[in-house]
Amino acid sequence: MRYFPDKLPIGMQPHGDTHVFVYLVTRPSPMDFRLFLLRHVPLFRVLFRWTVRLLLPRKLVKARLAYLHAAREQFATPLHPSVCVRALP
Numbered sequence: 001m002r003y004f005p006d007k008l009p010i011g012m013q014p015h016g017d018t019h020v021f022v023y024l025v026t027r028p029s030p031m032d033f034r035l036f037l038l039r040h041v042p043l044f045r046v047l048f049r050w051t052v053r054l055l056l057p058r059k060l061v062k063a064r065l066a067y068l069h070a071a072r073e074q075f076a077t078p079l080h081p082s083v084c085v086r087a088l089p
Contacts (some may be wrong), residue, residue: 018049028063031069037074
């Protein structure tokens with residue numbers, strides 16, 4: 001069983017219980033970032049607190065809002081009821 005889907009650094013906040021996942025932005029489009037989030041969902045579910053820290057090179061700073069929107073959409077948008085019904089055994 002593979003506990004960590006990517007070979008990327010995971011840290012902890014000093015004096016706390018927050019896990020920090022680091023993601024280096026390499027493209028203006030957040031598609032790879034969305035896949036990163038999806039691969040980490042099982043791990044996020046079992047952690048009490050976690051943070052995803054985006055590392056943005058200067059040439060990609062304009063992509064910041066697209067990445068924040070992708071994260072919000074990935075985690076804050078509720079599933080449509082038809083999706084939930086199909087997921088039930």
